[in-house]
Structure formats: structure tokens, C-alpha cells
Amino acid sequence: MNTSSAPQLPPYDHRPKPYQGPSFEAVREMRSTYLSPALVTYYQKPVMIVEGSMQYLYDDTGRRYLDGFGGIVTVSVGHCHPYVNEKVREQMETLQHTTTIYYHPVIAEYAKAMAEKMPGDLSVCYFVNSGSEANDLAMLMARLSTGNYDVLALRNAYHGGSPSSMGLTAHSTWKFNYPHNFGIHHSKMPDPYRGPWGMDDPDAGKHYAADVQDLIQYATPGRVAGFFAESIQGVGGTVVYPDGFLKHAYEHVRAAGGVCIADEVQTGFGRTGDAFWGFETQGVIPDIVTMAKGIGNGAPLAAVVTTPKIAESLTQRIHFNTFGGNPVSCAMGKAVLEVIDKENLQDRCKEMGQYLMTGFQMLMDKHEVIGEIRGKGLMTGIELVTDRKAKTPATQACAQVFERAKDLGLLIGKGGFFGNVLRIKPPMCITRADIDFMIEVLDLSLSEV
Numbered sequence: 338m339n340t341s342s343a344p345q346l347p348p349y350d351h352r353p354k355p356y357q358g359p360s361f362e363a364v365r366e367m368r369s370t371y372l373s374p375a376l377v378t379y380y381q382k383p384v385m386i387v388e389g390s391m392q393y394l395y396d397d398t399g400r401r402y403l404d405g406f407g408g409i410v411t412v413s414v415g416h417c418h419p420y421v422n423e424k425v426r427e428q429m430e431t432l433q434h435t436t437t438i439y440y441h442p443v444i445a446e447y448a449k450a451m452a453e454k455m456p457g458d459l460s461v462c463y464f465v466n467s468g469s470e471a472n473d474l475a476m477l478m479a480r481l482s483t484g485n486y487d488v489l490a491l492r493n494a495y496h497g498g499s500p501s502s503m504g505l506t507a508h509s510t511w512k513f514n515y516p517h518n519f520g521i522h523h524s525k526m527p528d529p530y531r532g533p534w535g536m537d538d539p540d541a542g543k544h545y546a547a548d549v550q551d552l553i554q555y556a557t558p559g560r561v562a563g564f565f566a567e568s569i570q571g572v573g574g575t576v577v578y579p580d581g582f583l584k585h586a587y588e589h590v591r592a593a594g595g596v597c598i599a600d601e602v603q604t605g606f607g608r609t610g611d612a613f614w615g616f617e618t619q620g621v622i623p624d625i626v627t628m629a630k631g632i633g634n635g636a637p638l639a640a641v642v643t644t645p646k647i648a649e650s651l652t653q654r655i656h657f658n659t660f661g662g663n664p665v666s667c668a669m670g671k672a673v674l675e676v677i678d679k680e681n682l683q684d685r686c687k688e689m690g691q692y693l694m695t696g697f698q699m700l701m702d703k704h705e706v707i708g709e710i711r712g713k714g715l716m717t718g719i720e721l722v723t724d725r726k727a728k729t730p731a732t733q734a735c736a737q738v739f740e741r742a743k744d745l746g747l748l749i750g751k752g753g754f755f756g757n758v759l760r761i762k763p764p765m766c767i768t769r770a771d772i773d774f775m776i777e778v779l780d781l782s783l784s785e786v
């Protein structure tokens with residue numbers, strides 16, 4: 338592996354259009370004047386991204402980057418995928434907007450295609466626009482269908498930033514100081530790296546799940562509406578649960594009258610490689626599944642999929658969503674499902690994920706700052722620590738690697754409560770040559786901390 342000179346991106350046959358919009362400086366000025374000061378930029382030296390093609394992004398100078406984060410785990414099949422774009426273009430030119438007050442073929446066909454991807458009795462879709470909205474709606478359905486109020490979620494979870502989903506989220510970083518938590522309780526984070534039970538303990542899943550039961554017994558009336566869990570925690574730093582965790586947790590929740598909700602916003606659509614849905618890697622079937630991000634490859638599209646019985650609970654009043662099920666978003670989502678099948682992207686995630694892990698292992702053997710490498714398929718993370726034994730979070734080093742990787746042409750994510758986990762979740766079309774580049778960049782960046 339060549340680390341003496343700057344790593345080179347694999348050749349790629351796409352010429353970005355010459356950028357002719359406002360300058361970087363002008364955009365910075367407008368953004369700071371006219372956009373909310375709450376918006377954060379990801380880098381100390383920000384980049385302005387103006388074009389995308391499959392796994393690559395281009396800045397205003399025409400420089401190409403490998404997108405190792407898929408636009409926050411959202412671009413599933415590739416930026417501006419030609420088939421998806423074609424379907425969107427067709428729909429845009431035919432009918433851009435209608436709502437569910439009229440029949441429309443695309444939403445119906447899309448719901449059928451989605452239901453065919455689901456196991457068990459999960460067959461009824463409600464389309465919305467964002468993951469937060471999907472989780473809000475799932476919480477409403479859980480409460481209506483069970484007649485119970487209390488909801489459980491996991492510490493270190495991220496489920497969104499709307500008033501209700503902020504209550505589910507369990508990271509002080511993302512929780513504002515106002516009431517959003519009524520009836521929501523958070524159980525122990527099932528983190529085999531930092532928690533008391535590791536992956537080497539065959540009963541770890543059961544032990545962590547016992548806290549769900551404990552919470553039901555001590556913090557609720559003993560009856561609950563539901564339990565939310567990401568299938569692998571995303572924003573929380575790619576936390577993979579020990580085997581059996583969800584199975585045991587679901588048993589406790591169902592025994593208390595609750596429904597189980599899988600948040601597949603990051604883990605769905607084949608990304609984990611072993612299964613189409615992340616929850617399948619834990620051997621469970623939820624009662625409600627929420628999805629967003631990768632579902633639309635960048636469209637403002639999300640969904641709640643549930644059983645006919647639970648879906649019926651929403652008929653007590655009228656529930657309406659203006660853009661939920663918009664024909665353009667649905668055309669895009671339907672095209673994404675077709676591409677995943679046609680291009681065999683789930684298998685690709687498995688194969689590329691294994692190759693990526695081999696590279697991570699090489700990095701871990703070489704760089705003491707890596708405390709753990711983990712993930713499934715193309716949902717991966719590298720946790721950095723200043724001391725492998727004490728597991729002291731290497732937050733500063735993580736920020737440094739992250740910034741340097743960008744300067745070298747690789748965009749990745751970072752997360753975890755301490756901000757010390759590099760999150761690598763690229764579009765599912767990534768190649769071996771891209772992974773070689775990624776490992777070279779990380780190797781060089783890690784050597785410099």
C-alpha cells in the first residue's frame with residue numbers, strides 16, 4: 338500500500354459541469370446572514386458540494402471526493418442514479434403533486450412493492466416525509482393500538498428532532514431544554530464495547546434486555562405502548578447489539594402489552610448485507626417499522642409500515658399528510674427498490690462490507706488509537722481511544738482524522754456520544770478500488786494523529 342504520496346481516487350468517467358453559481362465566499366456570507374445560526378457545518382474548513390455522480394461528489398472547484406457517508410446514510414444506490422433520475426423525470430413531467438384524497442397508481446404500486454419486502458404480517462404503509470415524522474406517527478399508532486401510554490427506547494438512540502421523536506432520542510447533544518419526554522423511558526444502552534457485557538458473553542443480549550423489563554416494572558404502570566430501537570445505533574456511533582438482545586427485549590415488551598418498533602432509517606434496504614432489514618440480523622419481526630433516508634436515495638420520503646390491525650388504529654380520526662405519498666417521491670422510492678434488486682445491492686453490501694472490514698483490521702493492527710472496529714455490511718464504525726485498556730475516547734484525534742480525510746478526498750461521518758467514532762456508510766454502489774482508496778486515506782490520516 339502506497340502511503341508516501343497522497344492517495345489517488347480510482348479513475349472515473351464523469352466530467353462535472355463547470356460550476357457557474359455564486360462563489361464559495363458569497364454562499365458562506367448568504368448562509369451566515371439568511372440561514373439559521375443553529376445549522377452546523379461538518380468541517381472546520383467547510384466544503385461546498387455542487388454535483389454528485391454515484392459514489393462521488395464534486396465541489397465548486399470541480400474536485401472529486403469519495404462519499405464515504407452517503408449524504409448521512411441517505412444516498413443508498415448512488416448520487417443521481419440514472420435509472421432513478423429517469424423515473425423521477427418521467428413523473429415530474431406527468432404529475433408533480435396530488436395527495437391521497439385522490440387515487441394515484443404510483444403510491445399504490447409502491448406500497449405493494451414495499452409490502453412484498455416485509456416479513457410476517459407487516460403489509461400496510463403510511464408514507465411521510467422524514468424519519469422524525471415516521472417515528473412520531475409510529476408512537477401515535479403504538480399508543481392508539483394498545484391503549485397504553487408509556488413508551489420505551491434505548492439510551493444513546495437517535496430517532497429524530499421533532500418534539501415527539503426528540504423525546505425518543507437519548508443523547509444530551511440533541512435534546513433541548515423543554516418538555517418532550519412525557520411517558521418516555523430509556524433503558525440501558527446495549528453496547529458490548531463499553532457496557533458490562535461484551536460480545537464474548539453468550540448471554541449479553543439477555544442481560545441488557547433485562548433492563549427493559551426492569552424499566553417496565555419500575556418506571557411504568559406495568560403496561561406499555563411500545564418499544565423503539567434502531568437495529569444498529571447510527572448517530573450513537575454504529576453500536577451493534579449482542580445477539581439475542583432484541584429478541585429478549587421484544588418478549589418483555591409484548592408481555593407488558595406493548596408493540597415493538599424497529600427504526601430502520603439507517604439500517605434498512607440491504608445496507609447490513611446479511612439481510613434486507615437490520616432487525617432480521619437479530620432474528621425478530623417487529624410490529625411497526627419506520628424508514629427514511631436510504632428509502633428515497635435523497636428524496637424527502639419516509640414510511641411507517643405495520644400490520645393491518647395496528648394500521649386500523651389510525652382510523653379513529655382523520656390523519657392527513659400533504660406531501661406524504663407525493664407521486665414524485667413515490668416514483669423515486671419505487672425506483673430505488675427496483676435498483677436494489679436489479680443491481681443486487683444487498684449482496685454487494687455484504688461483499689464490500691467484508692472487504693472494508695479486512696482493511697479496518699489492517700488499520701487496527703497498525704494504529705493503537707483504534708479501540709474497536711465494528712458493523713455489518715456497509716454500516717460500519719471505527720471507535721478511537723487514547724488508551725485501549727481504559728477506552729478513553731479520543732475525540733480530538735477523531736476530529737483530526739475526519740478533517741484530514743476530507744482534505745485527502747474522502748468524506749465520512751463521525752458520531753458516538755463522545756464524538757470519537759468514525760462512521761463509514763457509503764452509497765451501496767462503492768467498489769473495491771474505492772475501498773482501497775478509503776483505507777489508504779484513513780491510514781495516512783491516522784498516522785498523523
Ligand SMILES: Cc1ncc(COP(=O)(O)O)c(C=O)c1O
Pocket residue numbers: 466467468469470472495496497498567571572600601602603629630
Ligand atoms: C435512526 C434514525 N432515525 C430517525 C432519524 C430522523 O430522520 P430525519 O432527519 O429524516 O427526521 C434519523 C436521522 O438521522 C436517524 O438516524
